[in-house]
Each structure stands twice: as C-alpha cells, then as structure tokens.
Amino acid sequence: MPLPVRTGLAIAVILGVAACVTINIYFPAAAAEKAADKIIDEVWQASPPEKKEDAAANRGGER
Amino acid sequence: MKSLKWLSAALLLWSSLVFAQGNLDISSPAISTLKRSMQERHTQLAPLYESGAVGLTAEGGVTVRDASAVPLAQRAQAAALVAAENADRGALYREIARANGHPEWEADVRMTFAGRWAERARPGWWIQQGGNWVRK
Numbered sequence: 001m002p003l004p005v006r007t008g009l010a011i012a013v014i015l016g017v018a019a020c021v022t023i024n025i026y027f028p029a030a031a032a033e034k035a036a037d038k039i040i041d042e043v044w045q046a047s048p049p050e051k052k053e054d055a056a057a058n059r060g061g062e063r
Numbered sequence: 064m065k066s067l068k069w070l071s072a073a074l075l076l077w078s079s080l081v082f083a084q085g086n087l088d089i090s091s092p093a094i095s096t097l098k099r100s101m102q103e104r105h106t107q108l109a110p111l112y113e114s115g116a117v118g119l120t121a122e123g124g125v126t127v128r129d130a131s132a133v134p135l136a137q138r139a140q141a142a143a144l145v146a147a148e149n150a151d152r153g154a155l156y157r158e159i160a161r162a163n164g165h166p167e168w169e170a171d172v173r174m175t176f177a178g179r180w181a182e183r184a185r186p187g188w189w190i191q192q193g194g195n196w197v198r199k
Contacts, residue, residue, distance in 0.1 A: 005067055012074035027171040028085055035087040035159065036172075036179040039094075043101045044183070 091162040097155045104151070107144055117145060118189035118196055123156065123177035124149045128189055128196055152176070 108125070111117040116132035117125050125148050127133075133141045156176060160168040181190040184199050191197075 001067065005071065009067065009071040009074070012071045016074055027165075027168050028087065029171070029175065031085045031087045032159075032168075032172055032175040033179060035089045036176045037183070039089060039098060039155070040176075040179055040183055042098055043105055045102065045105070 087159060088162050089159060091158065093158045094155065094162060097151050097158065101148065101151050101155070104144060104148055108148060111141055111144070112185070112188040115187075115189050115198070116141060118191060119177075119180050119184055121177055121181075121191040121193075123173045123180060124152055126191075 108117060111133070112119075114132045115129050116127060118128040120126050125145050127142060127145055130138055130141075153173075156173040157166070157169050159172050160166050181192070184190050186199050188199050189196050190199060
C-alpha cells in the first residue's frame with residue numbers, strides 16, 4: 001500500500017473515532033446554547049416573524 | 064487499491080458528518096408542551112420581572128426576591144406562578160437531556176439555560192450573579 005493512501009486511511013479512522021468520542025461523551029455546549037436561545041426566544045416571544053406565520057396558519061385553519 | 068482510496072474517502076466524509084451533528088434535539092412533544100405552558104405563563108410573569116418582585120436565579124430558575132413589590136392579595140398567586148415556572152423549567156432541562164439520549168446532561172443543560180436566561184433578560188429585570196442580585 002503506498003504511503004499517501006495509508007496516511008489518508010489512518011487520518012480518516014482517527015478523525016472518525018475522535019468524532020464519535022466527541023459526540024457521545026462531551027456535553028455539546030455550543031449546541032446547547034443555540035437550543036436554549038431558540039427556546040428562550042419562543043417563551044419570551046422575541047421572534048415575532050415566526051409567531052406571525054404561526055398565527056396566520058392558525059387563522060387559515062379555523063376558517 | 065482503488066477500493067482503499069474510496070474507503071478512506073468514505074471514512075473522511077462520515078467523520079465530518081458526525082462532527083457536523085452539533086445540534087441538540089428540542090422537538091420532542093414533551094418539550095413543545097412545556098414551551099407552550101411557559102409561554103402562556105410568561106404574560107403573567109413579565110410584570111413581576113419588571114417590578115423586581117421576581118428575579119432569575121443563577122440555577123436557571125425564578126424566585127420571589129422582593130415580595131413587597133407585589134400587593135398582599137396577589138402574593139400567593141405570584142408564589143404559585145414561580146413554583147409552576149420552576150417545575151416547568153426543571154422538566155424542560157430534564158427532557159432536553161433525555162430527548163438527546165443523555166439524561167446525565169441535565170445539570171449541564173440547566174447551567175447553559177441559566178446563562179442564556181440571564182444574558183437575554185430585558186433591561187430592568189433582576190438576575191442573580193455570584194450570589195448577588197443585579198438589575199440589568
């Protein structure tokens with residue numbers, strides 16, 4: 001097996017394993033902040049465009 | 064040899080995909096129900112945040128911090144709102160951790176929310192920071 005192929009294969013395996021470990025063990029802080037912001041927006045109603053769409057859809061359904 | 068090249072390419076693609084899955088699932092029915100419940104309660108809680116009667120705790124909850132800002136007749140109702148909000152928030156943190164297959168993340172989710180609630184609190188609201196109450 002030529003060296004470049006072997007190196008590529010090794011890098012791929014290492015990255016793959018590292019990715020699995022990252023996802024499965026560590027708390028994804030950045031993703032959690034994003035999720036929290038989304039929920040806070042909805043609970044505190046800081047996202048009027050989405051709300052308006054929802055309201056319009058609901059009104060449409062009632063008619 | 065060609066197949067080996069393909070194999071390493073596929074592995075690279077897969078690893079980058081796994082890295083890319085940096086999102087928490089917040090779409091479970093339980094989470095939606097809790098969000099709606101908190102959304103409805105917020106119309107009653109907002110004036111209490113503004114008057115300083117209720118503040119945001121460092122643990123991702125809410126608490127009555129100045130009961131004298133609420134007329135005596137409404138104090139029991141304010142306390143009930145606070146208790147209900149804390150119950151919903153606790154359930155929300157637990158459910159987000161559970162929905163993502165990691166119940167042990169509950170405390171991390173709670174602390175993340177605590178930071179975000181405080182960060183996004185409106186001017187004039189009270190937040191707990193390092194054991195002290197701070198008015199935003």
